[in-house]
Amino acid sequence: MDYSKQIREIAAKLFADRKIDMFVGYRMNGFDDNQVPVVITDPEEVSALVFTEKSVFNLSNYLKADHTRNKRVGLVVKGCDSRSLNLLLTESQVKRDKLYIVGIACEGVVDDKGQKMQNCMECVVPDAVVFDEMLGTPQGKKEYMVNSDIKALAEKGLVERREYFEEIFENCIRCNACRHSCPLCYCAKCCIDQETASLYNGSNTASSAFHALMTWSLHLAGRCVDCRNCEKACPSHLPLHLLHKQNEKVIFDNFQNHLAGVEEGERGALYKYSLKDPDDFIM
Amino acid sequence: MSFSTFVTDKAGLQKLYEAIISKHETYAPVEKFGKYDYKKVSSLKECDPDSPIAMTMSVKPLFFPRSAKIMKYEANSAGTNILDTDEDLLAGKRVILGVKHCDARGLQVLEAVNKWDYVDNDFLKRRANTVIFSTRCDKADTHCFCTSLDYDVENLDALDVAMVNGTNGKIYVQARTEKGDVFLKENASALSSANGGASAEMKKQYEAFAASFRLKMEYKEINEKMSKRFDSPAFEEASRNCVSCNTCAFICPTCHCFKISDEKIKDTGVRYKSYDSCNNVYFTLEAGGHNPRPAKYRRWRQRSMHKFVYYKERFGVNLCVGCGHCAISCPVNISIFEVVNHVAATPVESS
């Protein structure tokens, strides 16, 4: 999968036609075959753009107001990236007419060791769902499969699961990199950081990590697209996907096979309802 | 001043570690989810003091905790009582194994700011009560550049006991401070003294190590150039893909910004001093709403200038120690080395 040449041409033309102020893509990191995001404002730098199976980071993160407020932006999005972008559009965080979206029919990306990422192996929507132009041949939606780690966890007993997650929460250092890398975490001030409302304000224990990570995951439920930006950002390498994939599974199984951000204008699962939603668990 | 040098091999080193762990409170790199962090250990099986250099968190939290209770209070009708916090669990005599040279240098660099306008006795006491054993750094990682900066890596005395690989499986265990010397004499009696050939072998190892660096910079030139380039537009270009996430400051061996916050329940509370990051959007947000550095490039400028110019001006030592942790852990792999070189290469703005 290599669309480097096409992307350079597209970006060059957009700059030449003065249709964008900046282009967000990937470039080589300069010393090995891994890539990093790059935000280009100078047409001369377009030659640095690349796109291969090493283009991992979800670039729609840069559409948060912090980074590109009021600018016209061209960017490259894979299937999952375009779904988070779709949600940002639906949630009025970015205007469609300020974007030029290059969609990719993604064949999956690999981590820095060259292994295909788990979320790509379980991918349901590989093709970009919103775009101004598409590169690659669309493969169509694939069948949903339950995340293998979630399946394994479901077999374990209560105490075993409790011990496993306690270890995860113990190792969180509350750096908040997960929130900042997530494209859908755009609250100006996170509720967890509101001193009067949050239970924690400065301590760093398993309980404060539980407080932050559980609330974060539940606020993201029905909106998470499994791009793994959070997990890649975590300096403690916590398996954050376990929380998000569990929510995704419950939502997919119970709420009409809903997946976040697939249809244009569609809100997250917890912002919709059906009269047929299950409630036999409610007395 | 030279201190004792011993020689051993891998098996002897394991025995030494086991002896230390059984006699002293020991911290060592413990692997969790593919990442090493320093935790208290009670047996050699739990840890890996020779952990791979790239995957380790800094040892700084053992001296400057990620979150420290500094005060407890209780209010009642008679007034407010300030109570002592719990005993400082990090203050006892202890040994830390497997510390990278750059990391130890970070602690040495931090001594200056901890003895400045406010003397932080907690930090200094922990430093005085700890014996630090190094890792055996044989070659540079992708992002480190310790040999380019302003400190002598070869003879570093920021750590107490250095371990250097020799030829034919020999491992040299060399005390670098008086504290380390005394410790080895008391605890490493099973090791044999190194002979005269030791210093030549250690020098050879250092030369091979120094030659393995991908990243090298002319430090004095960079420091001088940076100090004249406060207004450079290069900061804006270099910081564009930063996501202001706090990771770099939290894992850096020398970042020391903190915030004071209270956690209270009704009339009792605890005051914490916890890590903060100057890259955070709301860093030093003032009551009344004013944000001193709302623009991302200003925060990045502050960070790089502090690391390479301001601290050196004030305390005489460079704050960045060239460990490369920030670049490895950054979600978008921004390297301060690249930023600083990029800025230094631009022409001086004349305002």
Next chain:
Amino acid sequence: MEAEVKDKIVSIEKPELVAPPDWKPVIMGILCNWCSYAGSDLTGTSRTQYPPNIRIIRVPCSSRVDPWFIIKALQTTADGVLISGCHPGDCHYISGNYYARRRFLVTRELLKMVGFHEHRVQFSWVSAAEGAKFAQVVKKVTEDVVKLGPLHLYKKENFNK
């Protein structure tokens, strides 16, 4: 009719922790103003007894309940949480409880996965006329939580009961 603790009760998520002999569970009840809260009022005026272990918080609608409230309740004094709203179709705000029931399911399943027993957080639809049902619901939740033992997971330290 207080829920008393007899014999040895352990915390089900951490069986090594034994409840003290005088332990009584604390249930946090979050009730919607128009149906469940009014229903609980009816229970009271009808003089129907129910366990006093429940502490009631009134919200305008069950959809006001952010999953964060449940997390905060579990991390402070609560050993169990009960959230109650209007029956589907009867919400005073038309559709609040439809959103709420989606949120409840996701929250409960996530808490289950990380190691909370599923009876720690329970939900009910209680209308303003169902005073008797409210008493039954509280009785069931309290009995369930008594069997589960005290909750000692991720509690905020220094939180005095």
